[in-house]
Amino acid sequence: MEQNILDCVIVGSGPSGFTAAIYAARADLKPELYTGLEPGGQLTTTTEVDNFPGYPAGITGPEMMMDLQKQAERFDTKVHYEMITKVEFSKEVGGVHKLFAGNKEILAKTVIISTGATAKYLGLDDEKKYNGGGVSACATCDGFFYRGKDVVVVGAGDTAAEEATYLAKLVNKVTMLVRKDEFRASKAMIHRVQNTPNIEVKFRHELIGIEGENNLVERAVVINNETQEKSTVDVHGIFIAIGHKPNTDIFADQINLDENGYIETEKGSTRTNLPGVFAAGDVQDHIYRQAITAAGSGCMAAMDAEKYLAELH
Numbered sequence: 001m002e003q004n005i006l007d008c009v010i011v012g013s014g015p016s017g018f019t020a021a022i023y024a025a026r027a028d029l030k031p032e033l034y035t036g037l038e039p040g041g042q043l044t045t046t047t048e049v050d051n052f053p054g055y056p057a058g059i060t061g062p063e064m065m066m067d068l069q070k071q072a073e074r075f076d077t078k079v080h081y082e083m084i085t086k087v088e089f090s091k092e093v094g095g096v097h098k099l100f101a102g103n104k105e106i107l108a109k110t111v112i113i114s115t116g117a118t119a120k121y122l123g124l125d126d127e128k129k130y131n132g133g134g135v136s137a138c139a140t141c142d143g144f145f146y147r148g149k150d151v152v153v154v155g156a157g158d159t160a161a162e163e164a165t166y167l168a169k170l171v172n173k174v175t176m177l178v179r180k181d182e183f184r185a186s187k188a189m190i191h192r193v194q195n196t197p198n199i200e201v202k203f204r205h206e207l208i209g210i211e212g213e214n215n216l217v218e219r220a221v222v223i224n225n226e227t228q229e230k231s232t233v234d235v236h237g238i239f240i241a242i243g244h245k246p247n248t249d250i251f252a253d254q255i256n257l258d259e260n261g262y263i264e265t266e267k268g269s270t271r272t273n274l275p276g277v278f279a280a281g282d283v284q285d286h287i288y289r290q291a292i293t294a295a296g297s298g299c300m301a302a303m304d305a306e307k308y309l310a311e312l313h
Helices: 015-026 040-044 061-074 125-129 139-146 158-168 188-194 292-312
Strands: 005-011 032-034 079-082 086-088 097-101 104-113 117-119 150-154 173-178 198-205 203-213 219-224 230-234 237-241 244-246 278-279
Touching: 005 015, 005 097, 005 292, 015 032, 015 040, 015 061, 015 104, 015 292, 040 061, 040 117, 061 079, 104 292, 125 203, 139 158, 139 237, 150 230, 158 173, 158 188, 158 198, 173 203, 173 219, 244 278, 278 292
Parallel strands: 005 032, 005 104, 032 079, 104 278, 150 173, 150 237, 173 198
Antiparallel strands: 086 097, 097 104, 117 244, 203 219, 219 230
């Protein structure tokens, strides 16, 4: 029995994956989407989304993803609650790409990768316990909720410096915990931190625990790793800013990645170095990392895939 070759397979189910599905389905590409282990992506771990246009009263992350999925399915996107575990991409224009969900083999003329990125955490049990109750990995998503309050930012690189200076405009005070005795951030970002009066930097300090009633953050437990002296900082929010890991392990040996593992796309497009393979959302964007920019690049990927298919005929 000859296997069906699909026009378009989408790997991943965050804003970029579902938006790609909506556009691909409306272009009659009959897309099939594989959700992976976390249907809805990072947004499902976010409680309130207040900065996505069109939701004047705000919406929860999981509800928004359900809406996007329903919209994609309305145009006959087929959603599979399975994980793509292996790929064999063709290097030929017009070639057929193979994807595997366990033992199931899927053939496709175009593939849109929107597997996202995962925020790195320290690995403390308390981070899970207080997630959604004051622990966050995204200042632009959640900073608004801490207006006039005190927060902690953990990290020493550009991400941490950016989050701290962004939060400093909203909150009463930011305490930065830096594990070593210096920043890893660029000179420009260090100057911004140093010139912001309501940021206090504690070098050689690490977060070792979180305390609070009813799973709401009230205190950060920190240790001075030189003197081993423990102390607490009264805060309402703790932002973990030690970077993100793009979910690209299964593509690593086949597609061009940058030094941090993000998929490289052609400037101004979602095209990768392989014909018929496109990448959208946080898997290729380490700068903006917002639901709205992910959705926008999902739209671009579907249009790029449609154009690619049209040029084959």
